[in-house]
Amino acid sequence: MTATVLDGKSTASDLRETIAEEVHQWLEQGHARPTLAAVLVGDDPASQVYVRNKERACEKAGMHSRLIRKPADTTTAQLLELLQELNGDPAVHGILVQLPLPASINTQQVLDAVSPLKDVDAFAPENVGLLVQGRPRYLPCTPHGVIQLLVKYGLEFAGKHVVIVGRSDIVGKPLANMMVQRDLGFGPQFANATVTLCHSQSENLAAITRTADVLVAAVGRPCLITADMVKLGSIVIDVGINRVNDKLVGDVDYTPVSELAAAITPVPGGIGPLTIAMLLRNTLTACQLQAQGQQAKQQG
Numbered sequence: 001m002t003a004t005v006l007d008g009k010s011t012a013s014d015l016r017e018t019i020a021e022e023v024h025q026w027l028e029q030g031h032a033r034p035t036l037a038a039v040l041v042g043d044d045p046a047s048q049v050y051v052r053n054k055e056r057a058c059e060k061a062g063m064h065s066r067l068i069r070k071p072a073d074t075t076t077a078q079l080l081e082l083l084q085e086l087n088g089d090p091a092v093h094g095i096l097v098q099l100p101l102p103a104s105i106n107t108q109q110v111l112d113a114v115s116p117l118k119d120v121d122a123f124a125p126e127n128v129g130l131l132v133q134g135r136p137r138y139l140p141c142t143p144h145g146v147i148q149l150l151v152k153y154g155l156e157f158a159g160k161h162v163v164i165v166g167r168s169d170i171v172g173k174p175l176a177n178m179m180v181q182r183d184l185g186f187g188p189q190f191a192n193a194t195v196t197l198c199h200s201q202s203e204n205l206a207a208i209t210r211t212a213d214v215l216v217a218a219v220g221r222p223c224l225i226t227a228d229m230v231k232l233g234s235i236v237i238d239v240g241i242n243r244v245n246d247k248l249v250g251d252v253d254y255t256p257v258s259e260l261a262a263a264i265t266p267v268p269g270g271i272g273p274l275t276i277a278m279l280l281r282n283t284l285t286a287c288q289l290q291a292q293g294q295q296a297k298q299q300g
């Protein structure tokens with residue numbers, strides 16, 4: 001068997017077009033232009049690329065992006081002050097603090113300073129809680145991208161065994177939460193999974209992953225998922241982004257696994273582009289929520 005390659009790039013491009021149309025209508029109704037503020041601290045080359053891609057995607061979709069660069073020696077206190085400013089700026093709707101931050105900075109404290117209403121990454125405890133309760137304000141970008149791709153290809157996962165490897169707050173944990181819900185608005189076929197969330201302490205990892213109908217790799221280690229860990233005919237989603245000898249690879253040993261799987265995502269061109277499309281979605285949602293908030297205040 002040779003797997004269907006799930007094309008994240010074209011799926012993302014379609015989604016971005018839809019979002020751009022919605023932005024256009026929003027502007028025609030006389031509303032403010034949705035604006036994302038991206039905070040980039042230090043000069044990590046990978047982060048520079050991501051943030052530039054995010055900026056370009058914003059502009060293409062008719063939104064503004066404000067890139068705020070800070071030197072690597074910026075203090076936690078200085079970042080807290082910057083975030084207070086952005087929180088209070090009515091022209092900024094979404095705030096993204098690019099991770100990882102330099103080791104000298106208290107990341108948790110900085111992330112906690114982002115207003116939950118502007119938290120387009122959906123990292124804030126309030127937004128995590130709302131998601132767990134099945135009434136999300138913002139869907140986390142990368143997990144949302146995974147589900148959008150499965151929806152696009154009609155790969156239903158209700159009742160299926162989804163195994164997620166990696167328990168990060170940005171991918172593994174929120175994705176497990178989303179896939180186990182009754183319905184997040186994609187229809188019950190794209191919900192209601194039986195989810196197993198694995199991590200570095202999981203015993204007999206291969207025995208578990210071999211039972212997966214849908215296997216998601218989100219650790220950040222090249223070749224973590226080898227062919228012997230994959231069930232014939234399963235769906236393999238590779239969320240890993242690793243640079244090896246200047247080449248971008250995921251967490252899956254792609255060629256051998258693609259001979260077993262029914263469907264697989266490539267790296268690059270898989271989940272990465274969808275993450276950015278979903279960030280645009282959240283920026284538009286942020287702008288709409290804040291317009292509602294303003295209206296409520298005026299009517300108050």
Ligand SMILES: Nc1nc(=O)c2c([nH]1)NC[C@@H]1CN(c3ccc(C(=O)N[C@@H](CCC(=O)O)C(=O)O)cc3)C=[N+]21
Pocket residue numbers: 049050053096097098099100121141142241248267268269270271272273275276
């Ligand atoms: N606050 C925060 N939110 C994030 O969502 C966030 C973050 N910090 N820090 C870093 C990770 C990683 N991430 C990616 C987004 C897009 C691609 C992407 O578009 N990748 C392209 C290739 C890009 C390239 O050539 O490097 C692809 O896979 O085809 C990759 C990685 C978002 N992250």
